[in-house]
Amino acid sequence: MRQVCIVSGGMTKFAKANLNTQESMCKDALDYALHDLDGRLELKQIDSSICSYFSDHFESQLLFDSLTQDYLALCPKPSMRIEGGGATGGLGIRAGYMNVASGLSDLCLVYGFEKMSEVNTAKGNEFIALASDTDFDYPVGGYYSGYYATMAMRHMHEFGTTLEQFAEIAVKNYENAFHNRWAQKHERWTAEGVLKAKLISTPLTLPMVCVMSDGAACLVLCTEEWAKKLRPDRKYAVLTGLGCGTDTMRLGDRPHGDVIPLPGENPTKYAHLKGRWPGLHSFRGAREAARQAYLMAGITDPLRQLDFAEVHDAYASSELQTYEDLGLCMYGDGGKWVEQKGPYIGGQVPVNPSGGLIACGHPVGATGIMQGVFALWQLQNTTADHCSDTNLGSDGSKIQVEGARRGLIHSHAGTGTYITVNILETPDGGAK
Numbered sequence: 281m282r283q284v285c286i287v288s289g290g291m292t293k294f295a296k297a298n299l300n301t302q303e304s305m306c307k308d309a310l311d312y313a314l315h316d317l318d319g320r321l322e323l324k325q326i327d328s329s330i331c332s333y334f335s336d337h338f339e340s341q342l343l344f345d346s347l348t349q350d351y352l353a354l355c356p357k358p359s360m361r362i363e364g365g366g367a368t369g370g371l372g373i374r375a376g377y378m379n380v381a382s383g384l385s386d387l388c389l390v391y392g393f394e395k396m397s398e399v400n401t402a403k404g405n406e407f408i409a410l411a412s413d414t415d416f417d418y419p420v421g422g423y424y425s426g427y428y429a430t431m432a433m434r435h436m437h438e439f440g441t442t443l444e445q446f447a448e449i450a451v452k453n454y455e456n457a458f459h460n461r462w463a464q465k466h467e468r469w470t471a472e473g474v475l476k477a478k479l480i481s482t483p484l485t486l487p488m489v490c491v492m493s494d495g496a497a498c499l500v501l502c503t504e505e506w507a508k509k510l511r512p513d514r515k516y517a518v519l520t521g522l523g524c525g526t527d528t529m530r531l532g533d534r535p536h537g538d539v540i541p542l543p544g545e546n547p548t549k550y551a552h553l554k555g556r557w558p559g560l561h562s563f564r565g566a567r568e569a570a571r572q573a574y575l576m577a578g579i580t581d582p583l584r585q586l587d588f589a590e591v592h593d594a595y596a597s598s599e600l601q602t603y604e605d606l607g608l609c610m611y612g613d614g615g616k617w618v619e620q621k622g623p624y625i626g627g628q629v630p631v632n633p634s635g636g637l638i639a640c641g642h643p644v645g646a647t648g649i650m651q652g653v654f655a656l657w658q659l660q661n662t663t664a665d666h667c668s669d670t671n672l673g674s675d676g677s678k679i680q681v682e683g684a685r686r687g688l689i690h691s692h693a694g695t696g697t698y699i700t701v702n703i704l705e706t707p708d709g710g711a712k
Contacts, residue, residue: 281448283382284706286517287505288313288321289653291497294464294641297397298494302333302344303351305496306393309646310352313498320510322498327385329354331644332362332392333371337407339398354389368392368521368594368689369497369648376501377519377702386506390652391498394643404492411422411694413529424594425489427531427695429481434599436483438612440471441600443483445615447474450487450638452624457635459678461669462650464641488596493641497649499656507707514707515660520578521703525568527696529711531560540567542607544580553611563598563696566605573701574607582607587684588628588658592653592692592699593636599623602690603631606701613625625679633658633679646693648700657705658684685709 290312292298292305300308314321329352331345342345345361364371369392376390398403409423417427435441457463469487477485500510507516528534539550539557550557560562570582579585589606593599594663600614608629609617617623623631634640634654635646657663658681667676681687686709691700 283504284377284380284519285502285504286314286499286519286652286656287502287507287510288500289315289656290500291646291650291653292495293462294495294643296464296491296493298395299388302377302393302496303348305395305494306348306391306498307352307616309496309498310389313500317510321454323353326354326387327359328357328379329391329621330372330375330379331358331359332368332390332649334365334368334394335644337408338394338396342591348393348712364698365693366594366644366691367691367698367700369647369650370689371698372649373499373652374522374524374700374701376499377522377686378452380503386503386589387706388501389498389587390501390649392649393496394645395490395494396643397494402655410604416530420559425481425484428595428598429484430531430562430597430606431601431695432483433623433675435597435601437504437594437616438556438559438561441615444471445474445618446483446488446596446600447471449593450474453489453593453632453636453638456625456633456679459674459676460635460640460667460672461674462667463635463639465639465694466672466674467639474524484595484597487554488638490594490637490642492628493643495643495646495650497646499516499649499652515658516658517704518707519702519706521573521579523564523569523572523576523701525699527563529694531695534558534560534564540564540571542582543574545607550611554628557611562611562618563600563605563692564701565696566602566690566692566701569701570606573703577703579703581599582657583628585686586688588630588633588681589688589690590634590654591631591636592647593632594637594642594692596638599631599636599690606688606690616694623682630681631704633681648689650674651689651691652702652704655687658687659704659706666688
């Protein structure tokens with residue numbers, strides 16, 4: 281397969297409500313990406329597109345990708361819609377990679393959107409809940425906040441994780457998002473404030489939970505030959521590792537067995553978890569996705585070989601669970617790693633320097649692509665240029681990971697039913 285590069289990205293500000301249409305939001309994101317290439321790429325040079333969006337329900341419109349394809353003036357070139365719940369954006373990047381690596385196209389636009397403000401919050405939660413098992417869980421009141429609260433409680437029971445540790449993750453992400461002008465929320469919280477906030481589902485409070493959003497994001501994927509033309513300064517990223525994992529739709533069907541070892545790991549280190557994993561406290565799909573991506577990218581020590589990660593923190597608790605799935609710490613030690621400041625900027629592997637879903641927002645089809653945009657900016661060392669806004673008090677340099685050369689983006693659907701992990705590196709190989 282051919283090497284696949286990412287040369288540019290763009291997005292709209294994620295917002296509770298955007299008065300523009302989906303098509304217009306997508307064009308704004310694309311215009312930003314093209315502008316960032318200083319005129320070196322013309323729209324007509326794009327060979328194909330991947331359109332990612334989660335739900336047909338919000339606008340009562342099927343085949344919305346055809347509308348956006350037309351609006352972006354990409355007809356009659358090939359396009360394909362990707363949908364996979366919260367992992368939609370990550371799966372879109374995976375599809376774009378396949379398009380370029382296989383030789384089907386040299387330049388592929390991967391874009392995604394969601395406009396969730398078309399319905400009220402209760403109806404939006406109902407639509408999202410349709411991504412759970414509608415035969416068993418949904419009819420008895422199954423909603424995602426309840427599912428994730430259950431998993432958080434189980435993690436606390438199994439490993440002694442505390443409410444304060446979950447709260448500190450939310451505090452971290454809001455502080456990062458304060459310096460990201462694209463984020464939906466520009467707020468500052470204390471752990472005490474997070475714990476005293478409105479309870480959503482025990483133990484999760486409002487600041488620990490992502491919100492519904494409107495927004496769009498895009499990435500331009502291409503061959504190495506095109507990347508060198510479009511970025512003569514070599515400020516592009518290379519996709520070096522991809523992984524995708526799955527799990528049962530119903531939480532009650534999750535098995536108990538042996539931990540999947542990551543590349544370079546001795547399986548005996550997890551002997552104490554035999555018969556307890558993954559249960560409800562861990563995401564088997566994330567572990568498998570990480571295994572594949574690390575193997576492909578040659579990563580055997582993620583804590584030392586990754587410079588940052590953008591993970592799907594729909595809930596503060598799920599971010600903590602994901603630390604463990606990605607091998608950034610041992611299972612059960614996620615809370616301790618937070619206390620050690622491991623996932624903070626300046627820590628061992630900064631997690632969600634963008635602010636993550638909790639503070640940035642979660643327009644589902646755009647979210648995973650947004651992570652790719654921020655990862656590219658990190659690798660380009662350009663967060664100060666893209667994320668600063670003096671009117672908001674945002675200083676993008678404060679969320680720049682110094683010397684970033686390799687990063688991870690993680691997209692997550694359902695209760696871990698679809699999960700993708702993609703590794704991006706600088707052209708020099710990403711070694712620290």
